[in-house]
Amino acid sequence: MFYAGIDIAKRKHEVSIIDTEGRALSQSLSFTNDREGSDRLLALFERLSISPQELVIGMEATGHYWLSLYSWLLEKGYDVKVINPIQSDAFRRLSIRKTKNDSKDSLVIAQLMRFGEYSTTRLSEENIHALKQLSRYRLSLVEECGNCKRRVIALLDQVFPEYETLFSDTFGTTSKELLLNCPTPEDMLTISSRKLTTLLTKTSKGRFRDEKANQIRKTASNSFGVTFSRDAFSFQIRQLIEQITFLEKQTEELEKKIAALLRKTNTVITTIPGIGETIGAAIIGEIGDINRFDTPGKLVAFAGLDAAVHQSGEFSGTKGGISKRGSPYLRRAIWMAASRAVFCDPILSKYYQGLKERGKHHLTAVSAVARKMCNIIFTILKENRPYEVNPPKPLRN
Template sequence: MFYIGIDIGKRHHEVGLIDDKGNHVGKTLRFANSKAGSEMLLEFINQYKLTPDNTVIGLEATGHYWLSVFSFLHKLGFKTTVFNPLQSDALRHFYIRKTKTDVSDAYLIAQVIRIDSPDETPFIEEDLLQLRHLERLRYSFVDQSSDLKRKIISLLDQVFPEYEQVFSDIFGKSSTEILLHSPLPEDLLKIDTEKLAALLNRVSKGRFGESRAYDKALQLRESALNTFGISIGTDVFKMQIQLLLEQILLLEKHLKQIEAAMIEISNRQQHFLTTITGISDVTACVILGEIGSIDRFERPEQLVAFAGLDASVHQSGDFNSSRTRLSKRGSPYLRRAIWQAAFVASFHDPALSLHYQRLRKRGKAHGTAVGAVARKLTHIIFAILRDNKPYEPRPQLTEDN
């Protein structure tokens, strides 16, 4: 049996070949991340008469650069394993000599495959690959929007600190309309109270009502009249608030497009994730995109570890740490989605809320209890995707742990 290790790079990859005893076979091959490079890899494979029956291939999941190589090898029929760089790092640290080159890494990856004999990585479906890209882009936009909102709040704290006491949601439709056109106290004082009330009533689509809209307009004018905000350089503050708001509105428009595309793709997958309390259509898309094929995991504990929801244990000699934290070594996107779902399930799911309450009664902190719920939720997700059946809460099963 032969073992190929491929060190993945942005523009070039390095290939190393070893036999079943770990001995190097020939020299390494450096090939470009291109069509011509793939032809060089094929020549290397043919040169040593390597076939899917006598060869196993391993490569690190370095960024997104491994996908094209993985796709190429999958078409050739080779058993290929994509693994976390932490696995090769662990073996690298085992050696006394601290060497790290593309050549040494290629052989190291081949040794990992020879020693560990990991399972083949299933080829990700096109729909799931699209979901992964879309949900990660969505998280990027969500985080950008949150950052912009924090900047606006910081600006308002300086020029109009009383504003946030008027609206429960600064970035709701009514407040956003006000800030887009009249973000400064002096801007609001230029608007007649009746006109301001009419604006609020129109933007809220009658939710305020004429009476309440008028009261809100009076409150706004009163706050503007007695503001303790700074009064120098306000034109620049106004421009920043308006430009940042426009960026937020554009991001929100794009988010709607992304989420619609995600849900359309997700609906083509037969899954029952949304039968779980706390998992929305969008959250289900994230879970599907990050997990890919559930066949990658033999046990639910492996999925827990992949999400980074397993506990990191610190032990040395007779010392055992009484505090355990999440390892956070898996997919941050999957962990974020499951954690958000677990937060909702902790208070609304018939079974998982009981588990949360028992842990709280035993003195566990809120975050610790939610983390425990997240792990149980991951077990449930594993079972649903494996069995392709809807979720049925079973309160009695939460007695353990």
């Protein structure tokens, strides 16, 4: 057998090939991340008379840059292993010389393939991979929308600090429409009472009328906001409100797409209290094939919810926090699910309350619930059965 290690980068990859004794068959080869570069890689295999059946290829899951080469090599019939960079880093640290270059990195990966001390990352089926992509995209939209909202709040704090007292939700439908038409106190005083009342009544579907219009005008007239550069404030607020409305519409459309894809997978993930379609899609997309985890603890570690270990000499202990070494997307989704489950799942709620009664901080208690939820997710996905608060006990022989 022969072993090839490929160091992945955005534009150029580096490959090293060794035999069963760990000897390099040639100097490392740099090849571009395109069709021409991939053909150079195949030409190297042919020059060394290595067939797909006698070669194991390893590469790190570096961002998304490995996907094209991975799928292309699979089509050509090669055995390709995708490993977590944490594993290759650990193996690299065993080297006496602490050099860092592409050719050495590719050689380290090849040696790791030879020893076989690694676990692989698997590409999930198409719908699962799509859920992963769309869920991550949704998170970026939500974060972008949140940034816009924070900027609006910062502007209102300057030009109209009293505005937060007018609506329970600054970014509700009525409030956004008001800010789009009247972004400053001066605008709210300039518009006629009739037009203001009509705007409020229409957008709130009759909830707000003359009384709310009078409250807004009174508050605007007594505002202690800045009075200079109002045009600049007005322009920014209008554009940001338009951005927020657009991003919210995109997110809504995206969530419908995600929900439809999730249903196609026939997953049981949404039977767990606290996990709806959006969070469920994120969890399924990040986990992929549950069979790559043989114990619940490995899933907990993959989510980065395992306890952080602190070692010094002969001392070994935990910091009391979580390691955060796994998938941040999976960790965030399970954390959100756990935060909801403590109020709607009787078992997890009882567990959470017990921790609180023992003096644990809310965040510490939720972390513990999140770990328990990992165990639940592992079990129901492995067994492909709906979640039950009190599952039936197995019959004794």
